[in-house]
Amino acid sequence: xxxxKKRNFQIEAFKHRVVVDPKYAEKTWxxxxxxxxxxxxxxxxxxxxxxxxxxAYNMVLHKFGEKLYSxxxxxxxxxxxxxxxxxxxxxxxxxLEELDRKWTEHxxxxxxxxxxxxxxxxxxxxSTHKTPVHELGLNLWRxxxxxxxxxxxxxxxxxxxxxxxxxxxxxxxxxxxxNVVKMLMDLGSLVYQExxxxxxxxVSADFYRGESQQFIESCDCGDYLKKAEKRLNEEIExxxxxxxARSEVKITNxxxxxxxxxxxxxxxxxxxxxLVNMLMDDKYxxxxxxxxLFRRVPNGLSLIRDVMTTHIRETGKQxxxxxxxxxxxxxxxxxxxxEKDKHDKIIHLSFNNDKMFQNSLxxxxxxxxxxxxxxxxxxxxxxxxxxxxxxxGVSEEDVETILDKVMMLFRYxxxxxxxxxxxxxxxxxxxxxxxxxxxxxxxxxxxxxxxECGYQFTxxxxxxxxxxxxxxxxxxxxxxxxxxxxxxGPTLGVHVLTTGSWPTQLTTxxxxxxxxxxxxxxxxxxxxxxxxxxxxxxxxxxxxxxIKATFNKGQKHELNVSTYQMCVLMLFNNxxxxxxxxxxxxxxxxxxxxxxxxxxxxxxxxxxxxxxxPMSKDIGEDDTFFFNDKFTSKFxxxxxxxxxxxxxxxxxxxxxxxxxxxxxxxxIEAAIVRIMKARxxxxxxxIVAEVTKQLQSRFLPNPVxxxxxxxxxxxxxxxxxxxxDRKLYRYLA
Amino acid sequence: MxxxxxxxxxxxxxxxxxxxxxxxxxxxxxxFFASYANTSLGMIDPEGVEKLCSDLSVEHTxxxxxMLAWKMNAKKQxxxxxxxxxxxxxxxHADTLKKLKKQLPELQKEVAMxxxxxxxxxFSFCYCLTEDKQKNLDIETxxxxxxxxxxxxxxxxxxxxxxxxxxxxxxxxINMDQWTNFYRFCQEIEFPDLKNYDDCLAWPIILDNFVDWxxxxxxxx
Numbered sequence: 012x013x014x015x016k017k018r019n020f021q022i023e024a025f026k027h028r029v030v031v032d033p034k035y036a037e038k039t040w041x042x043x044x045x046x047x048x049x050x051x052x053x054x055x056x057x058x059x060x061x062x063x064x065x066x067a068y069n070m071v072l073h074k075f076g077e078k079l080y081s082x083x084x085x086x087x088x089x090x091x092x093x094x095x096x097x098x099x100x101x102x103x104x105x106x107l108e109e110l111d112r113k114w115t116e117h118x119x120x121x122x123x124x125x126x127x128x129x130x131x132x133x134x135x136x137x138s139t140h141k142t143p144v145h146e147l148g149l150n151l152w153r154x155x156x157x158x159x160x161x162x163x164x165x166x167x168x169x170x171x172x173x174x175x176x177x178x179x180x181x182x183x184x185x186x187x188x189x190n191v192v193k194m195l196m197d198l199g200s201l202v203y204q205e206x207x208x209x210x211x212x213x214v215s216a217d218f219y220r221g222e223s224q225q226f227i228e229s230c231d232c233g234d235y236l237k238k239a240e241k242r243l244n245e246e247i248e249x250x251x252x253x254x255x256a257r258s259e260v261k262i263t264n265x266x267x268x269x270x271x272x273x274x275x276x277x278x279x280x281x282x283x284x285x286l287v288n289m290l291m292d293d294k295y296x297x298x299x300x301x302x303x304l305f306r307r308v309p310n311g312l313s314l315i316r317d318v319m320t321t322h323i324r325e326t327g328k329q330x331x332x333x334x335x336x337x338x339x340x341x342x343x344x345x346x347x348x349x350e351k352d353k354h355d356k357i358i359h360l361s362f363n364n365d366k367m368f369q370n371s372l373x374x375x376x377x378x379x380x381x382x383x384x385x386x387x388x389x390x391x392x393x394x395x396x397x398x399x400x401x402x403x404g405v406s407e408e409d410v411e412t413i414l415d416k417v418m419m420l421f422r423y424x425x426x427x428x429x430x431x432x433x434x435x436x437x438x439x440x441x442x443x444x445x446x447x448x449x450x451x452x453x454x455x456x457x458x459x460x461x462x463e464c465g466y467q468f469t470x471x472x473x474x475x476x477x478x479x480x481x482x483x484x485x486x487x488x489x490x491x492x493x494x495x496x497x498x499x500g501p502t503l504g505v506h507v508l509t510t511g512s513w514p515t516q517l518t519t520x521x522x523x524x525x526x527x528x529x530x531x532x533x534x535x536x537x538x539x540x541x542x543x544x545x546x547x548x549x550x551x552x553x554x555x556x557x558i559k560a561t562f563n564k565g566q567k568h569e570l571n572v573s574t575y576q577m578c579v580l581m582l583f584n585n586x587x588x589x590x591x592x593x594x595x596x597x598x599x600x601x602x603x604x605x606x607x608x609x610x611x612x613x614x615x616x617x618x619x620x621x622x623x624x625p626m627s628k629d630i631g632e633d634d635t636f637f638f639n640d641k642f643t644s645k646f647x648x649x650x651x652x653x654x655x656x657x658x659x660x661x662x663x664x665x666x667x668x669x670x671x672x673x674x675x676x677x678x679i680e681a682a683i684v685r686i687m688k689a690r691x692x693x694x695x696x697x698i699v700a701e702v703t704k705q706l707q708s709r710f711l712p713n714p715v716x717x718x719x720x721x722x723x724x725x726x727x728x729x730x731x732x733x734x735x736d737r738k739l740y741r742y743l744a
Numbered sequence: 745m746x747x748x749x750x751x752x753x754x755x756x757x758x759x760x761x762x763x764x765x766x767x768x769x770x771x772x773x774x775x776f777f778a779s780y781a782n783t784s785l786g787m788i789d790p791e792g793v794e795k796l797c798s799d800l801s802v803e804h805t806x807x808x809x810x811m812l813a814w815k816m817n818a819k820k821q822x823x824x825x826x827x828x829x830x831x832x833x834x835x836x837h838a839d840t841l842k843k844l845k846k847q848l849p850e851l852q853k854e855v856a857m858x859x860x861x862x863x864x865x866x867f868s869f870c871y872c873l874t875e876d877k878q879k880n881l882d883i884e885t886x887x888x889x890x891x892x893x894x895x896x897x898x899x900x901x902x903x904x905x906x907x908x909x910x911x912x913x914x915x916x917x918i919n920m921d922q923w924t925n926f927y928r929f930c931q932e933i934e935f936p937d938l939k940n941y942d943d944c945l946a947w948p949i950i951l952d953n954f955v956d957w958x959x960x961x962x963x964x965x
Contacts, residue, residue, distance in 0.1 A: 695944060719949055737928070737932070
């Protein structure tokens with residue numbers, strides 16, 4: 012720069028260099044070009060930023076922006092070409108390092124250049140719509156380095172090679188990878204995708220396809236899943252360390268597709284280690300892993316769910332149709348509960364409490380429990396067992412837990428009315444023989460049934476409890492009023508049962524011993540005296556008695572027996588060696604009951620207070636019975652009663668089922684009438700559907716039975732068929 | 745006021761010959777009735793009916809007797825009251841045996857007309873309910889009646905159904921509902937392929953069972 016000689020203060024007109032000077036632009040450009048060279052040669056320290064800036068500023072101002080710009084482009088390009096050569100020359104591992112280093116330098120240079128040319132960046136470039144300096148620098152790098160023929164392929168291969176090595180458990184220079192990948196990202200997502208991501212995904216897909224094939228041949232299901240999970244995690248970690256975050260979902264999709272989706276059917280059905288085996292062996296970890304992996308792919312979870320459902324239905328079906336299992340109802344139900352618990356646990360621990368799985372489990376249980384028509388009876392027997400002795404000494408909380416589990420099974424039943432019938436029968440026996448472990452537990456269960464099914468379901472059951480309480484009061488009243496008259500006679504305990512609340516029993520004949528009859532009559536008189544207009548009939552098949560017996564050697568025992576048994580035994584006070592026929596005539600007890608009664612008195616080990624000739628197991632009509640003098644027992648009190656709830660025999664079961672069917676008819680008819688009254692006119696299919704819906708909380712009505720009931724109602728002129736439309740029925744008011 | 749007398753005179757004047765004609769007809773019908781009636785009962789009894797049938801040269805089990813009963817709207821099987829007789833024969837315009845005999849084919853045609861046949865069909869069922877408050881017809885009688893009434897028009901269906909009724913054990917009697925529906929069945933359902941029978945519709949169960957039985961027979965045959 013020419014220095015001005017110091018003079019007297021003379022102010023001259025400001026003469027700026029006129030555009031006219033053609034050499035001006037060239038000169039200025041040369042300065043700047045030189046500066047760029049220096050910058051690229053790491054000699055930037057000798058430059059004056061301010062001067063360079065001003066030069067660039069002037070060029071733009073004097074309308075030489077175009078020259079500046081094109082000069083920049085060509086200068087940078089030539090530098091980059093040199094750089095490309097040096098990168099191409101580097102060998103092996105140094106290739107990436109060199110690239111990385113040169114890139115860093117270029118960026119630094121670019122920044123400086125951009126600062127110098129900022130004025131152009133802000134004014135000339137926007138107005139001419141040219142690429143800004145920084146972006147230009149990146150584009151030039153891309154075009155001259157990354158897209159250079161010798162570099163492009165090598166770069167791609169090298170990057171992929173390193174990834175593969177890392178997959179092979181080699182340690183690689185992640186920092187370097189990160190830098191190079193970031194370089195591609197900085198050059199634009201298109202560059203990143205074309206130069207790296209796309210080929211990366213393709214190679215990865217091939218790799219994992221191969222690996223999945225290899226693993227599936229050599230591993231069992233659990234191991235395979237572990238390996239797949241490991242690979243998945245590796246890829247996620249890889250992305251977080253040196254790839255673009257948006258690649259994560261793409262690479263995980265690849266792994267999911269190749270390693271999980273393509274093999275999932277085979278995995279689930281793998282022999283000895285597949286899903287079914289895992290379920291059976293409670294392999295919580297493996298199952299959890301499977302759940303989380305399969306969740307990632309379409310239809311993964313539904314595959315697991317379907318296989319699980321089929322398996323549960325199968326095992327369930329086997330359970331309910333296995334004759335061995337069905338021998339002991341309590342055991343049977345316990346198994347059901349165990350199965351449910353087992354699968355609940357699996358869903359909780361491994362399947363993330365997934366609601367759809369829970370639903371599948373429930374529907375499977377509902378399906379197979381109802382395959383066995385005796386399920387309602389067995390569940391009632393289970394409850395009976397628990398309420399008799401199973402809940403003894405169990406804490407209140409645990410009692411509730413068990414009862415809740417019972418309720419859960421109850422909900423699965425389609426024939427809830429059958430359960431109700433049996434429950435009533437068993438409850439009656441429990442109450443009358445005073446065998447209930449805890450009245451609180453009984454009440455609690457009834458409350459749960461009421462909540463589930465409504466007041467109707469439990470009103471009669473509650474009536475039974477009321478009768479028991481009322482009877483206690485009645486007995487107190489009886490003894491207070493008549494006690495003095497009874498003297499030494501037997502002590503009587505009476506439960507007065509309201510017909511209708513208790514299970515229907517046919518009154519049977521039985522000739523009570525005279526001393527019993529007397530006191531019974533006294534009670535009857537007393538009761539009918541205080542309750543006008545009622546009728547009492549003795550239910551001799553449901554009673555029990557405590558009698559004292561003296562055996563040989565003066566041994567005394569107190570025997571707890573049923574009423575029938577008492578009648579039989581009392582006969583032996585007046586005679587011995589009684590034939591079956593004599594006993595039958597004297598007691599008037601019906602044959603089946605009498606045989607069962609005699610069997611329990613004469614053929615049961617440890618309880619044979621009678622002796623039978625011949626000593627066969629069964630009671631024959633020619634048998635003779637003797638008082639067994641030689642009877643011994645460890646205990647003073649011996650229980651021989653037979654009033655225990657047990658699994659029904661085949662004919663009894665048929666009878667109960669028939670009664671249930673009979674009870675259902677009026678219920679179905681009531682439903683039909685209700686529906687038709689509201690709708691007036693309705694077609695057949697809709698009636699069937701509506702009736703089924705209305706009754707589903709109690710039982711599943713058979714469509715044929717519904718049709719029969721409709722016909723019966725037509726005959727009784729509650730309904731009529733529509734004269735014109737074949738399908739319709741009409742309500743007749 | 746004066747009108748009354750005018751009115752009184754008119755009918756006498758204008759319809760005298762007509763009433764004469766009517767009364768003549770009624771007389772003949774009544775005497776026709778009397779020739780078969782049981783005098784102590786005041787109506788024609790089964791014996792009289794038999795005689796009538798032989799005079800008409802029809803079997804007393806012939807369907808035309810049933811048609812006659814329908815025309816008369818007779819209430820009790822085997823008996824015709826005077827009113828019923830009058831009603832029937834008047835509408836047939838038959839006041840002598842000869843005329844009645846001649847009218848029988850006309851009667852048959854009339855019954856066969858669409859609007860009358862269903863009525864006749866239902867009537868025949870009710871007519872056979874001889875006991876007081878009887879609502880159902882035993883299978884035997886029902887089969888005979890079906891043959892009589894529908895045998896000619898739908899003989900395939902009738903033969904099949906009769907065979908089925910005798911074979912099945914579930915129903916011992918047929919009620920009105922089942923009776924009427926069988927006729928609809930004959931009218932609506934293609935026989936014997938039964939293609940358009942849908943047991944989800946409101947057919948009585950006895951017909952559902954009948955169709956099942958037929959289908960089973962055809963597959964095993």
